[in-house]
Amino acid sequence: MFVRADCHLCGPVLETVGRVCRERGEEWRSIDVDAPPEGMERADLRARYGDYVPVVEVDGVQQAFWHLDESRLRRALG
Numbered sequence: 001m002f003v004r005a006d007c008h009l010c011g012p013v014l015e016t017v018g019r020v021c022r023e024r025g026e027e028w029r030s031i032d033v034d035a036p037p038e039g040m041e042r043a044d045l046r047a048r049y050g051d052y053v054p055v056v057e058v059d060g061v062q063q064a065f066w067h068l069d070e071s072r073l074r075r076a077l078g
Contacts, residue, residue: 001017002057003032004032004050005034005035009053013064014054017068033046033049052065
C-alpha cells in the first residue's frame with residue numbers, strides 16, 4: 001500500500017487492508033511515497049503514486065486508489 005502522511009483517505013484504507021490481511025494471515029506493508037525505505041526512489045514513487053494515494057497493490061497489480069472496495073481486495077488475495 002502506498003500512502004502519504006496526513007492523507008485523509010489513507011486512514012480508512014489502512015484500517016481495511018490491515019483487518020482483511022490479519023483475517024487471512026497475509027503480510028502487508030505501507031510505503032510513504034514522500035519518505036520511502038532505503039532502496040526505493042522517492043521521485044519515482046511520487047511521480048507514479050503521488051496524486052493517487054492511497055494506492056493498494058496485490059502482487060504488483062494495482063487494486064485500488066483513493067478508495068478501496070473490500071470485496072475486490074478479498075478476491076485479489078484469493
